[in-house]
Amino acid sequence: MRNALFLLLLVGCAEPAAYQYGLDLTELEFVPYSPDEGVYPDESVLVDPNNPFAGGIGDQAKWDVLASGPVHGFYAMAQSLVQIPTGEHQFYTAYAAHGIYAYELAEPEDLYMVYDIAVRGYRTVLEEFIDDVTYDPSGTYAWYVAPLAYLGLEELGGDTSGYALITADDGTLTVVEVP
């Protein structure tokens, strides 16, 4: 009997293992966790209880999630931005926030914060990742993300000072720093 008790003590009273299934994200809502969430180099998305991808998101899944809408896309891209800080991830995070703001997919009292995240996210692309590119789904053609961020900033009335959008002869858009 004493041995059995000792064994019980050793084994403890841990919960039985739980099988892992998918997560139903149909009801996912955007609730900003911090004013800097989704703006490099902030990493608060990792501890945001509303982030369903905090355990990591894969390369393919992030695009699929982004395509399903700005709320899911924000968390997928903000998570990717922390995993691999690139201009591409920063741009799409800001782009998703832009969408949440434009379509008012957050509580009204949170919308200004979402707007600010989008503006600062675009601005961060210019300041930190001006030479980064994004690719088409085939991975063949690349575009600079800075012009897209610049246009996003203009659309939101954000601060573009210090940068200029230039159109080359072939129609390619480029952002350059101006004194």
Next chain:
Amino acid sequence: MNKIALAWVGCALALPAWAAPNHVTVRGDDAGFQLLLDGEPYFVKGMNWSYQPIGENYRYVFWEQPDAFIEAALRREMTLLTAGGANSIRQYPDIPPRWVEWIYDNYGVSTMINPLVGRYGAEIGGRWVAETDYSNPATRTALKAQTLEAVERYKDTRGVLFWLLGNENNYGLTWSGFEIQNLPEGERDAAKARYLYSLMGEIVDAIHEVDPHHPVAIANGEVQYVGLIKEECPHLDIMGANVYRGMTARDLYQVVEDTLNLPFVYTEFGADAYDAKAGTEDHVTQARYIVSQWEDVYENAYGRGVGNAIGGYVFQWADGWWKYKQEENLDIHDTNASWATGAFAEDYVEGRFNMNEEWFGINAVGRPDVDGHFDLFPRAAYYALAEAWKLDPYDPKTTPEVVDAHFGAIHPGHYDQAYRTALAVGQVDQLSRAFVSNVRVEMSTFATTSDRVRGMGKERFSFDHLESFYVETEAHPSDTFRAELSINALGHVPTNRIDAIFYESRGRDLVGVDPDGADVDLSDLERIKIYRAAFTWEHDQFTLEGFFRKPHFHWGYEGDFFGLYREANYGPNVDMYNGDVPIGVELTGKRSLEGLRVAYGPEVYWGANPAVFAMYGRQVKGMHLALIHQEDLAPKGTVETTFAVPEQVTRKTALSAEFKLGPANVELGGIMAGTDRVGESFTRVVEATGDDGYEGSGYHVLTDEIAFADTLGTRARVDLPLGPVRFLADGAYKGLVADGGVDGTQHFTGWTLRQSQRGNQVGGSAGLGINLGSLQVAPNFLWQKPLVGPLPNVDDRWDGDTGWYYPGVTPRNVLDDPFAVLENRETTGFEFLLAYDPTPGTWMWAWDNEMREDASFAASLDLTYRIQPTSRDSNFGFLEDGTLFSFDAAPPAQDVWDARAKTILNPRGDLRLILGAYAGTAQAKGSDERLITRGGGDVKVRYKSMAWENWVKLHDWGPYDYHQDYNNTYPLQVISDLSGGLTAPRLGTRSMRLGLAAKYRILNEFSEDFATRPGDPDALGYEFEIGTYVFVSL
């Protein structure tokens, strides 16, 4: 009555005979005066003795030091003192009576106790009065009481010779008062002196009332006021004075005789050992003065001359480096003179001081060691006095002629060499306490090229050079403390080497950007760096060792059965990756602390978190028990190499027992580790049966939690010698987080197949060593299996139609998960080892065997095969910018084999050949799936001081950790190094060598820096480096 009681009676009877104070009297007759000690004439061969280390001043109180320190110092000092013939010392009443007795009992040296009677101020009515007013009734009462208190304290003490009151108090009559100021100026001092001497007289009388055993003297400044002394001190027993009259005292004895009719003792006399005129030490002249002064004493001792000289106290035993200015330059032997007298004519110049207070010692003083003890270096005066004092002044045969002849035969100059030799030895000893032990200069050149460089002929080569300098210093401040410090300084650092990471590469040009965007040259940040530092303190109860980049051993042989405290010896890697490891301190207990080991430091082995380790082991009834605990204190901040990635902060405790069971040596142990991870969740998988499992992976994915049982583990090892056969079995069961460390202990042979000490496994190994003469055959078997297997890669998936997200599964890693399957992966291994070594004294498997093997022929062959039916979890790698990351996958399940052979030949004493060969398959540390099949070998020839060493590798990894992480291999790597020096290469030393070294590599698509050639996609690349080096080591 038993024996103990009898012994007590014996002691009691014996007590009065030796415990009573000495009876000291003065005897006078027509022939003069003598001091009698217990009835026997006692010629005072005294010394103004004190113990003051350099750097201290008058505030230093020797008698307040610990007893052990005092006794050690006294043993050194009194041995020297008595060897020189002295028999008495002068001490102020701060010497504890027990030390007076100790000195007397052990060395026969008496003590003259010297209350100062307010000479340098006194505490009057509870406050300190710096200027003593001998006319003040309260002052007189207090001084008298204080003096009598001292007398009471010492009067029954063995070894007390007599009382000495004051110290030139007649030179300190500085007070002023209404009564004194009203006197004519010429009479003021005499009036004050009368107050002084009247007090002295009162005290003399009072002492006589309480102490019938010891006479009383005063320490007057010269014989000033001798008339007053006669009037005011009518019962004074001995006239004493500090006298600096040069070669002789001239009429002093006669003045004392005529005025006082008392015996005379010098309370201070002597000469300084510094020639103020020449500005140099002159101890021979000092000795001449002192010998002459003592001849004067002998000539006026009982039965000769005036007959009243009873001896004296030489001023002084040792130099006092504090005396000039007393508060400043305490560790400088000041050569400033502070008073003048023409009595010492050799260095007297009118209008200039010639007496150097800091140079009056008949011994020079050495600097103190860490304990505060110091050496003395006897000057000529010491030796001359020893010679002078051999003459017994009271021997009837000691006539004036004998005295004259005796002192005439003493030539102080003869002792000059003895002093200088002793001083030189002392200075060498002093220098050896801190010295530059070695200087190394390493200069190399490198000419490199590769297929990526375009050009013709010499233009294809880039040339660069390296200069690296090492200064190694050692310090031995005492016999028990040793420290070493090695500093590296860089000259030029090359940028063209094909192996771009090396110790000196830290000094390459580095440009940063400041907040304004401007370039900042950061090249000089690490041009000078501490290469290695260490110290060892051998305390009575422990050894304390500090280490920085200096290897240390593990505790495996002392009871650390689970290898928690790992050996830290990283060979060239610690330089290559610029690791500042190990760093910490380690304490090893001795005597009452025997069995205790403690280590603490920021990184006591490479990859360790800041931690403390403590182990205690002891023998209990034929069994050695050991308990060890590891407590991580914080996470380590930086990572230099992927083979030393720090794991999560944790704590571990292990208990082990080692004992004999018949012929077998048995070790048993239990470990509890990672208790702070209980409750943490982790993912595991089980094979799906009947369906495709999670996301078609073939597995069901489960989320689980660490339980307390997962922190526990156990291990057993049996070593059984049976004649020529020796059997070793080792087995363990360890919970998921019950991680041990690394077992660094050696078996009786050189098996490479060992069970991992990581948690999450069950398994064991068993092997035999069969000794057939000089041949050993050693088969070995290993089986280990993780309790929870590694995680497969399952991609995450988003189902846009349903809005469901299916998280992916990636292999675990040791930083983000509570445990991971790494070297504890499922393995069934077989090993077959053959060794031929006719001289087992130089063990074939010792790390330094290539240097030490002394057999004319020794060889080994080791074959291993590992069956690995499953994969493992994830390791770490570095990104190009230095970011540490976890690989998202691991190589697949794959069996691997390995074969290694080694031969050492010593065909003649000055020629050694070392041949090695290897072949096998291996997997990357990262995620690359490619299994490499590699081979190679080395040929090393050492002939006298020449060395030619060559390595060849085929399809093997490159030299750096990341080559193995990323599976970067080269079709061919060749290194050749030819060098010669003054001596043969030796272990642990960098001898002087000149050499020529070359590296050649062929590159393909798996190699770092390989660039496909346009138009010739099948072409291989290459890189080549050739250079020279010069190592100069002093």
